[in-house]
Amino acid sequence: xxxxxxxxxxxxxxxxxxxxxxxxxxxxxxxxxxxxxxxxxxxxxxxxxxxxxxxxxxxxxxxxxxxxxxxxxxxxxxxxxxxxxxxxxxxxxxxxxxxxxxxxx
Amino acid sequence: xxxxxxxxxxxxxxxxxxxxxxxxxxxxxxxxxxxxxxxxxxxxxxxxxxxx
Numbered sequence: 752x753x754x755x756x757x758x759x760x761x762x763x764x765x766x767x768x769x770x771x772x773x774x775x776x777x778x779x780x781x782x783x784x785x786x787x788x789x790x791x792x793x794x795x796x797x798x799x800x801x802x803x804x805x806x807x808x809x810x811x812x813x814x815x816x817x818x819x820x821x822x823x824x825x826x827x828x829x830x831x832x833x834x835x836x837x838x839x840x841x842x843x844x845x846x847x848x849x850x851x852x853x854x855x856x
Numbered sequence: 857x858x859x860x861x862x863x864x865x866x867x868x869x870x871x872x873x874x875x876x877x878x879x880x881x882x883x884x885x886x887x888x889x890x891x892x893x894x895x896x897x898x899x900x901x902x903x904x905x906x907x908x
Binding site: 834 | 862863864865866867868869870871872873874875876878879880881882884886888889891892893894895896897898899900901902903904905
């Protein structure tokens with residue numbers, strides 16, 4: 752998640768809002784983002800009903816946490832890119848910027 | 857071109873993204889449909905306090 756913070760100005764160049772989502776609570780998000788140097792884009796809490804948004808996106812795992820999954824949604828609300836990643840691997844941001852370059856800003 | 861079009865159990869490329877409203881850190885609230893007119897990049901991640 753810090754790597755998205757580092758690239759935030761590049762996301763803004765593509766008129767893209769970054770959102771992080773996990774099933775953790777708000778107090779957890781608040782404390783964790785502080786501990787890693789601060790995250791300015793919203794870390795959203797899919798805590799209750801537990802994982803309901805993740806479930807609607809098809810990325811809630813049976814053990815209750817979410818997949819490491821990336822979605823790019825265009826300005827009309829249409830899904831343009833889906834990448835469900837091995838949970839222990841960090842995706843390369845360049846792949847996301849390649850997608851954003853194909854969209855209207 | 858990037859490799860695209862991995863689907864999930866419920867979504868594929870070209871589908872309308874399910875709307876949601878979630879609380880976010882810093883006392884904020886986020887509603888996806890209020891971001892119409894912007895591109896949105898969503899990163900689901902497993903858990904806070906784990907290496908990311």
